[in-house]
Amino acid sequence: MPNLTATRPPRPWAAPRATEPVTSALRLPGSKSMTARALVLSALADGPSTLLRPLRARDTELMAGGLRALGAHVSNSDDERWVLRPHPLHGPAQIDVGQAGTIMRFLPPLAGLADAPVSFDGDPSVRSRPLGPLVGALRSLGVRIEAAPGDGLPLTVHGAGGIGGGEVVIDASASSQFVSGLLLAAPGFARGATIRHVGPPVPSAPHLRMTVQMLRAAGAAVDDTVPDVWAVAPGRLSGRGWEIEPDLSGAVPFFAAALVTGGSVTLLGWPRRSLQPVETLRTLLRQLGGEVTQDTDGLTVRGTGTVHGVDADLSDVSELTPVVAALAALADGPSRLRGVGHIRGHETDRLAALAHELTGLGAEVDEAPDGLSIRPRPLHGGTFRTYDDHRMAHAAAVLGLTVPGIQLTDVGCTAKTLPEFPALWSAMVSGES
Template identity: 75%
Template sequence: LAGPAHVDVGLAGTVMRFVPPVAGLADGQVTFDGDPYVRTRPLGPLVGALRSLGVRIDVTGSGSLPLTVLGTGRVAGGEVVIDASASSQLVSGLLLAAPRFDRGVVVRHVGPPVPSAPHLRMTVRMLRAAGAAVDDSTPDVWAVEPGPLTGRGWDVEPDLSGAVPFFAAALVTGGEVTLQGWPHSSAQPVEQLRSLLQRMGGEVTLSTNGLTVRGTGVVHGLTADLSDVGELTLVLTALAMLADSPSVFTGVGHIRGHETDRLAALAREFGGLGADITETPDGLEIRPRPLRGGVFRTYHDHRMAHAAAVAGLAVPGIEVDDVGCTSKTMPEFPALWSAMVTGKS
């Protein structure tokens, strides 16, 4: 790895948190910047952790982007304490690069619970599959030993977060959607999703054909802690708007620091369509009532577009201002959605 180099992270939290630890191993400068909003996303704890592990970093501004990693070709590593309550990616970014650090790394989280815990289990699983020695037996502590990683072929699971709007469509319409190729043993939080969709009125089955969700003709509201599955909040909110009873979602204050302040954006945009929705410090309260059509702004956030698409199945006249933002994770989303709705591929 050699600098100089520049990384435009766009709005991607994974890039802004996974790549700087690797850049510490480069020989030369690597600068990072992105969309103006990304400069407000939580990054300070990672910067502090990398500095304590021996990485030189110049930061312009308040501790987030833009920044420059002054790589020397090696990172000392060692033990570090971090508050990762804003994002599990703060831990994953350190762990993924740690096998190349001279002394590996021991990461200790101190603070409120780390959100999206399944993503940390996925990180550990992937590291072990590549030959890394990882000890996560102590809660909130992850130790990665230094050592070589082994190249191999990977069977990559379908993306659960990307599939959720299509599953939600089955609930809204009383139809059926199958995601082919779903593994019987998954690293993703499929059981949490199964429970949530079942409680909201869906039927979820796993067979040799894949993961299937069937609608029953009714959507129920629910009270749920979504801290482990924060990415699902936006589509579940759209479902809750169409339910037969109120919903309360908690445990997702951290998604205020995602591509946009997702709680504020959901309240603002669905409120503009006539919804009775209230922000709380860590979630949303939703009291269903009839919605009207109108322009639904995405704030360049792909999950906001997914939520609007789901609501639009039941509410005529909803217009998404920027469906192109879905290209971040699924460039073919508009075509796939249209084919599902019209039955024409």
């Protein structure tokens, strides 16, 4: 099956330098993680659903396209209100996953419920991302799948109109999305599913909690009282309105700008109660030297201009590793970032990429199997490769606030989760936001 995504030319970008503390109040689009889960749950519901203030970005547009290919009607012409009307899942279909781990791991279980073959492929780089444990789990449930060597993309799921369900054992230590993908589809299995993780700890536990909470909000019965075991009863989900929170991961580079420049950044519209790991982020930002407060306006981070070195386990918030690594390179002491060995299988090997790029700018960086040790040194300008990875671009932008002459090889990769990033960032630095 050919790659379905056209090649996008790189978009070089000079990271703007801040000449004074940034002061900004910004409103960001919705959470990618919540938007993806709400779309999948809506496709399995017994009536229409609405997503209020979802994220419109490459990942979520491709997710909507994948669900359309499976038969759902998705109307997303209104940026503020997407409407999904479910329809019995069918094939044949071809689904472009782009670079989205959510699509390549959430939609194959749904494809098993379809009535004909469903093929998956995406950008060339996504073919090396781990998928085997999910493929093996689906095969153990009776789903016939043809996959590339190593059980990765491209693959074809031969839907037979349903999945019997039952107990499945999986090693999800490479990605919590393996479990989330099975959980989201499990209400549609004839007998539901009991998913048992066996192996090293599952990373990104807050994303699993989000999956469980959103399933329950849609009417699913989920028992997660036993550690590393999730039992989902069969049953129809309810169509409903989903209010999508602002994207916390997308806000972190802007919060980092407050720390680096001694400024203040407010994420407007932040809810009092959140499905995202906001408390973990609060603790981390305070350790790095920030002050974090919340009021009726939103979530505010203030900095002093001095960033502290940290010894931090980032396993619950691994998406933040590139930005935290950039902060560590600008800190007043050494840092150790732990618990993130699995991000070697993200859009790129993020640990190797960060070590190479930060070292190239003058920092001293050592790789470990599960993280990085970073010793700050005077940094200099230079070219920062982004590896077609939005989080690497965010890290480079943070460094460019105080290091003159940081040139990103491609800022266009930020369209994966926040197309507005270059404009929002430049406006913040120039004082226009």
